[in-house]
Amino acid sequence: MKILKFGGTSVGSVKNMSLVKDIINTSEKKIVVLSAMSGTTNTLVAVNTAIKNNEIAVAESIISSLSDNYLKVTEQLYQKAEYKELAINYITKVIMQLQSLATKPTSNHTEYQVLAQGELLSTHLFYYFLKEHQINAALLPALDFMRLDHFGEPDNFYIKKNLSQILDSKNEVEIYITQGFITRDYMGEISNLQRGGSDYTATIIGAALDVEEVQIWTDIDGFHNNDPRFVANTHTISHLSFEEAAELAYFGAKILHPQTVIPVRNKNIPVRLKNTMQPEAPGTLIDSSIHGEGIKAIAAKDGITAIKIKSARMLLAHGFLKKVFDIFDYYQTPIDMITTSEIAVSLTIDNPTHLESICHELEKIAAIEIETNRSIVCLVGHNIVNHHETPNLFQILQDVNVRMISYGGSNNNISLLINTNDKLETLRKLNRYVFEPAEVF
């Protein structure tokens, strides 16, 4: 069994849905995880924002244009009236549910319900499409087997038990279609795995079923050595270790959800990144083996807040960092980077939800300075910290306004904190230095 996940662009048009149909239409048993059609989740976020702002007319107008777009897709996707009708009925049901949610008081619960509709729509439309082409497929409702525990982590025991039962009851089927991103929480309410979470669904399911391979199909031919949206002449990396991929995903490489490799790493289940529009391209293989030396890729993560905590009480004292960490722990806010000196500790967070309360607590023990609009640029490669060329990297850093640096926390990663305004220039400079050295020297 394999898991094949297709992202928003791969199911984002009738043409691409046909490509996906051709890729999955083989006699191998597989679970196909689909994201929402590209743009839909953003539209649903806009619906939630309008509802929250009590702009019901705005919410209704967004819902109405969403409905028009999906009805247009239906016109092009199906030939037979029978399947067109099934799709229109489903779209109508979703639209009526959205309209009803728009009139209710908002809560996390209603917001998650709104967001879930994107993946429900794409999987239903695609399932009817396969049926029209007489492909032996079945829909597996993710909400029947995906669940998070009290800590917001996948409830692996529950997922394995329920998913296996459902698969056993549909044993004659070859292609199972399910929703990425959406899940239930420990209370049984609808929730999700955060933006981009369909990749994570694929590896959670893959680990639960001990599959042979998880494939992430997207709109680019694998993992590139730098962010192709910002840097020209990037190239595909044919191989990454789980550790390298995890660091890159965590530090912002958009192609993978940050938690994607966690479920499969210990089970040594390979993850292959492939291009839906170019299926013959080899893409990137992520597994436990290690290939190549030196810096393999660069990624950047925006929306970082840096907090400098200064206290003379740190000098020769112990227990100060514990107090600091306890505050972040209490507000369930993970720390990304950290550096210390005798009287100050600087650290970064990517989730400012509790920033005000955290600062309030920190001010009781130290003076603090906050810097917003920062980015972390991260250089990744197996054992780069010890690579003989890495020290030369510091030459180029003379030209970059580096606010913090993390070296040696992991042997595979060097992270720099910079102003977000300097990100493009930094990425391009590092790219030239690391990957096109002949042009620099």
Ligand SMILES: Nc1ncnc2c1ncn2[C@@H]1O[C@H](COP(=O)(O)OP(=O)(O)O)[C@@H](O)[C@H]1O
């Ligand atoms: N290092 C990288 N390698 C490849 N793609 C990257 C990288 N960094 C950012 N991207 C962007 O990630 C996009 C694919 O990710 P995503 O939009 O989440 O796809 P999908 O909608 O298929 O899930 C690519 O189109 C590319 O612009």
Ligand SMILES: N[C@@H](CC(=O)OP(=O)(O)O)C(=O)O
């Ligand atoms: N639809 C969700 C989940 C997802 O994974 O999407 P994509 O595979 O297109 O990144 C989102 O937009 O966040």
